[in-house]
Amino acid sequence: MVVSDTGVRVEPGSFRDPGNRVFHRHGEVFRGLDERSARDWRALAASDFFRDLLATGRVCGTEELLPTPVDLPWATVLRHERIPFVSHPYEWSYGMLRDAALLHLEILAAALAAGFTLKDGSAYNLQWRGATPVFIDVGSFEPARDGEPWAGYRQFCQTLLYPLLLQAHLGLDFQPWLRARIDGIEPEQMRRLFAGTRRLRAGVLTHVHLHGAMQARNAGASTTDVRAQLRAAGYTRELALATVRGLTKLVRRLDHRPADSHWVDYQRTCAYSVPDRQAKEQFVDRAVAATGGGLALDLGANDGRYARIAARHADHVVAVEQDPAVVDALYQALRDEGEQRILPLVMDLADPSPGGGWRGVERAAFADRSGADTVLALALVHHLALGRNVPLAEVLDQLVGLGTAGGTLVVEFVHPEDPMARRLLDNKPDGLFPDYRRDTFESLLAARGRLVRRVELPSGTRTLYQVALGG
Amino acid sequence: MTHLAYLDAGSGSLIVQAVVGGVAGAAVAAKLYWRRLVARFRRQPTDQG
Numbered sequence: 027m028v029v030s031d032t033g034v035r036v037e038p039g040s041f042r043d044p045g046n047r048v049f050h051r052h053g054e055v056f057r058g059l060d061e062r063s064a065r066d067w068r069a070l071a072a073s074d075f076f077r078d079l080l081a082t083g084r085v086c087g088t089e090e091l092l093p094t095p096v097d098l099p100w101a102t103v104l105r106h107e108r109i110p111f112v113s114h115p116y117e118w119s120y121g122m123l124r125d126a127a128l129l130h131l132e133i134l135a136a137a138l139a140a141g142f143t144l145k146d147g148s149a150y151n152l153q154w155r156g157a158t159p160v161f162i163d164v165g166s167f168e169p170a171r172d173g174e175p176w177a178g179y180r181q182f183c184q185t186l187l188y189p190l191l192l193q194a195h196l197g198l199d200f201q202p203w204l205r206a207r208i209d210g211i212e213p214e215q216m217r218r219l220f221a222g223t224r225r226l227r228a229g230v231l232t233h234v235h236l237h238g239a240m241q242a243r244n245a246g247a248s249t250t251d252v253r254a255q256l257r258a259a260g261y262t263r264e265l266a267l268a269t270v271r272g273l274t275k276l277v278r279r280l281d282h283r284p285a286d287s288h289w290v291d292y293q294r295t296c297a298y299s300v301p302d303r304q305a306k307e308q309f310v311d312r313a314v315a316a317t318g319g320g321l322a323l324d325l326g327a328n329d330g331r332y333a334r335i336a337a338r339h340a341d342h343v344v345a346v347e348q349d350p351a352v353v354d355a356l357y358q359a360l361r362d363e364g365e366q367r368i369l370p371l372v373m374d375l376a377d378p379s380p381g382g383g384w385r386g387v388e389r390a391a392f393a394d395r396s397g398a399d400t401v402l403a404l405a406l407v408h409h410l411a412l413g414r415n416v417p418l419a420e421v422l423d424q425l426v427g428l429g430t431a432g433g434t435l436v437v438e439f440v441h442p443e444d445p446m447a448r449r450l451l452d453n454k455p456d457g458l459f460p461d462y463r464r465d466t467f468e469s470l471l472a473a474r475g476r477l478v479r480r481v482e483l484p485s486g487t488r489t490l491y492q493v494a495l496g497g
Numbered sequence: 498m499t500h501l502a503y504l505d506a507g508s509g510s511l512i513v514q515a516v517v518g519g520v521a522g523a524a525v526a527a528k529l530y531w532r533r534l535v536a537r538f539r540r541q542p543t544d545q546g
Binding site: 174183237238239248258266 | 511522526
């Protein structure tokens with residue numbers, strides 16, 4: 027990561043459009059524009075539709091920095107609102123990706139109607155304020171040229187539409203596909219998955235098969251020639267708008283109802299006794315209150331009960347859960363409440379998001395984005411230590427590593443004799459985890475922070491710890 | 498002036514957008530292919546000569 031002597035840290039994920047670049051300076055987020063992008067920005071800033079998008083929060087807060095700093099190599103510099111926690115599309119649930127796609131199309135339709143367009147159509151153009159999507163790529167707007175289709179259509183298909191089709195039509199979780207391929211899923215791959223009668227499913231014949239066939243047939247034609255041919259054949263902005271309307275209708279129709287998942291009912295089937303639950307809620311509330319604002323991570327968030335308690339005191343909460351169906355249920359609930367501070371994310375803590383894209387830094391790893399003031403790890407450690415065989419010390423290293431110095435770790439230790447721990451142990455050979463003991467856990471914890479508070483739940487098989495990190 | 502976006506939009510991806518744009522769009526695509534066909538026949542005698 028390059029930090030220049032002007033205190034500028036260039037965002038490693040922002041290099042694909044050479045006309046503008048996002049950078050960080052003194053804890054704020056900026057975007058530098060070259061001459062041409064600056065002209066586009068001035069036209070955009072003067073337009074009513076963009077003012078409306080800003081006022082309604084659909085586009086991230088943006089203002090021009092005046093006067094333009096002379097120590098920076100840009101014609102114009104914009105200051106952006108800070109997104110509370112940067113997430114990647116492969117960490118979103120189905121409903122999140124669908125709502126992100128709909129917002130992208132809504133913004134494109136508004137732009138086209140006002141004589142503008144978007145240069146691209148990537149899922150990475152979107153981020154979240156809690157459970158509300160926000161379009162962040164202000165550099166993507168430019169004045170539209172008559173007679174040209176949307177340059178971002180292919181990218182939209184590959185990073186938004188195709189993942190939605192995979193999940194809605196085939197019931198395949200899209201996250202691993204997006205995580206493995208930064209540019210999304212190619213039409214050719216989709217054609218193989220949607221053979222036979224599957225090609226009759228909504229949107230498949232045109233956006234997958236025809237799209238793939240056209241790509242193959244026109245592989246030798248330059249986009250300059252094809253643009254000229256389309257213009258000569260009478261392609262109009264109205265047609266571009268009709269395509270966006272068609273895509274919006276299709277995405278709205280794509281409905282995915284997840285199969286019953288073990289974890290969807292976890293909170294109910296693994297019900298704590300009422301005294302246990304009350305004691306746990308009080309403990310968490312007090313621990314987060316003591317830390318105050320900032321960012322709280324709820325790891326293994328399930329139905330978000332403790333993420334909501336954390337949100338009473340933290341400025342922002344990221345609720346991480348490995349089951350996409352559980353995250354989707356939580357997202358739908360939070361979205362319906364208009365929640366803007368709790369962000370639900372899909373991630374397996376035994377396989378957290380690695381760095382991706384160019385040099386492995388274009389999309390930052392989860393560990394490099396966390397830096398939480400409060401880390402909640404409730405009913406989690408036994409799943410990692412007994413279910414996934416991760417050594418107890420390493421489980422704690424990860425939890426501590428996701429917090430900042432001066433922050434708080436709230437962690438629950440499920441004793442080996444607890445019914446849930448027993449259930450996991452019954453699937454493993456006897457004596458496989460001799461170190462999975464409360465005294466070992468406590469000494470490991472003491473080596474990594476200062477124990478502030480400890481409470482054993484009334485059932486006597488679970489203990490909660492509040493630990494101050496970094497001394 | 499020809500202006501290209503930073504992103505390669507993909508030639509096939511541009512044409513397919515005409516096709517999915519309803520009847521009017523399909524007509525544009527048909528016209529494009531018709532013109533390509535006519536251009537090919539027109540070019541042939543010149544190429545041979």
